Amino acid sequence: MAPVDPLSSLLSGIRAEGSVVSHAVLEAPWTIRFADGAPLTMVSVLRGGGTLLLPDGTEQEVGVGDTAIVCGPDPFHLADRPSSCNRPHVEYEIACFTEDAACTAQGLGGIRWGNDPDGATALIVGAYRASGHRHQRLLRALPPVLVINEDSEVCAWLEAAAADAALRSAGSQALMDRLLDWALVCTLRTWFEQAGPDAPDWYRGLAEPILAPALQAFHARPSKTWTVAALAAESGVSRALFAKRFTEVMGRPPLTYLTECRMDEAEALLSDTDFAIAQIAKSVGYADAFGFSAAFKRHRGLSPSVFRAAAS
Numbered sequence: 001m002a003p004v005d006p007l008s009s010l011l012s013g014i015r016a017e018g019s020v021v022s023h024a025v026l027e028a029p030w031t032i033r034f035a036d037g038a039p040l041t042m043v044s045v046l047r048g049g050g051t052l053l054l055p056d057g058t059e060q061e062v063g064v065g066d067t068a069i070v071c072g073p074d075p076f077h078l079a080d081r082p083s084s085c086n087r088p089h090v091e092y093e094i095a096c097f098t099e100d101a102a103c104t105a106q107g108l109g110g111i112r113w114g115n116d117p118d119g120a121t122a123l124i125v126g127a128y129r130a131s132g133h134r135h136q137r138l139l140r141a142l143p144p145v146l147v148i149n150e151d152s153e154v155c156a157w158l159e160a161a162a163a164d165a166a167l168r169s170a171g172s173q174a175l176m177d178r179l180l181d182w183a184l185v186c187t188l189r190t191w192f193e194q195a196g197p198d199a200p201d202w203y204r205g206l207a208e209p210i211l212a213p214a215l216q217a218f219h220a221r222p223s224k225t226w227t228v229a230a231l232a233a234e235s236g237v238s239r240a241l242f243a244k245r246f247t248e249v250m251g252r253p254p255l256t257y258l259t260e261c262r263m264d265e266a267e268a269l270l271s272d273t274d275f276a277i278a279q280i281a282k283s284v285g286y287a288d289a290f291g292f293s294a295a296f297k298r299h300r301g302l303s304p305s306v307f308r309a310a311a312s
Contacts, residue, residue: 006200006202006203006206006215006219006261007185007188007189007192007203009137009219009265010135010137010138010141011138011184011185011188014039014040014128014129014130014135014138014184022094022113022124022125022126023113023122023123023124023125024092024113024114024121024122024123024124024125025113025114025116025117025118025119025121025122025123026048026080026090026114026115026116026119026120026121026122026123027114027115027116027118027119027120027121028080028081028084028089028120028121029079029080029081029084029087029088029089029090030079030080030084030089030090030091030092030115030121031077031078031079031080031084031085031089031090031091031092032077032078032079032091032092032093032094032125033075033076033077033091033092033093033094034070034075034076034077034078034094034127035075035093035094036094036127037072037073037075038072038073038127038128038129039071039072039073039128039129039130039135039139040069040070040071040072040127040128040135040138040139040184041069041070041072041076041125041126041127041128042067042068042069042070042124042125042126042127042128042180042183042184042187043062043067043068043070043078043123043124043125043126044066044067044068044123044124044150044183045062045063045064045065045066045067045068045121045122045123046064046122046123046124047064047120047121047122048063048064048080048119048120048121048122049061049062049063049064049066049121050062050078050079050080050081050121050123051078051079051080051081051082052068052070052076052077052078052145053076053077053078053079053082053085054070054076054144054145055074055075055076056144058144058145059082060145060147062078062147065149065150066147066148066149066150067147067148067149067150067183067187068145068146068147069142069145069146069147069184069187069188069191070144070145071139071142071143071144071145078123080121090115092113094125094127126180126183126184128180128184137264137268141200142188143198146187146191148187148190148191148194201249201250201251201257202215202250202257204249204250205246205249205250208245208249210235210237210241210242210245211235211242211245211246211249211250212235213234213235213236214231214232214234214235214242214246214254216234217231217234218231218258218261219261222261222262222265222283222284222285223282223283223284223285224285225285225287226255226258226285227255228242228243228253228254228255231246231254242254258285259295259299260299262284262285262286262295263284263295263296263299263300265283265284266280266284266292266296266304267300267307267311269283269284270304270307270308270311271308271311271312277289277292277293277304277305280292280304281293292304
């Protein structure tokens with residue numbers, strides 16, 4: 001059974017399990033180079049601040065209370081200020097998801113690190129691992145970097161949790177993994193709420209009273225043979241009104257959206273499982289493997305078996 005909402009489905013492919021989680025305390029000038037190729041990196045500023053320097057040349061300031069999520073895998077920098085990269089400074093590099101699977105972070109002496117325990121800037125840094133290919137859908141829904149601001153109580157709680165984990169007591173890694181998972185969900189929900197027209201269409205749809213019941217029903221039971229009339233009935237409106245409003249908000253007709261979601265889910269199942277084609281067909285709402293294979297090839301340009309072979 002698929003998760004009952006699109007955000008939960010998107011997040012199911014990325015976790016902080018075994019990820020790099022650290023607490024940095026720094027005194028300027030300093031730079032941090034993120035070179036681990038993580039699909040998502042999260043930086044929460046507890047005190048002070050800095051500037052994110054992205055691969056495309058974009059600069060994004062982050063200050064106290066800000067949480068930034070950067071989509072990978074290209075390397076990027078965080079510096080106390082952009083000019084620090086070109087003058088003497090303390091430099092760190094985080095490259096923990098390398099091929100040898102050993103963390104090669106330079107100068108990181110444990111979960112808490114930095115050049116001054118009383119430094120003006122304190123950060124929580126988390127890099128997320130991907131499980132299979134499902135996380136690609138989340139990355140497509142996000143900009144290269146997003147920033148939201150948390151209140152001071154959240155920042156104080158994060159720093160206290162990081163300080164506890166720095167003691168490396170029993171369960172400290174699990175504590176920080178769960179903390180980072182919680183923080184990612186909260187950060188993304190807040191960003192989606194604030195993004196307005198820039199939010200993904202499915203998120204805007206969930207905020208629309210006419211569409212939300214139908215979207216929730218579909219994502220809870222994607223294997224059901226849905227029709228526009230059946231979706232409209234979930235929302236308690238006429239077929240014509242539902243189809244019109246759906247197209248206005250979501251940018252395409254209801255059945256086009258359903259097919260896109262089913263093809264995305266089929267891609268993940270083909271890439272990350274050894275389920276039989278017929279089993280995948282049924283789980284994404286097709287009566288048989290033949291109909292599913294024809295639809296998949298029409299939308300993806302490859303048969304399911306060829307796609308699976310290429311993804312392996």
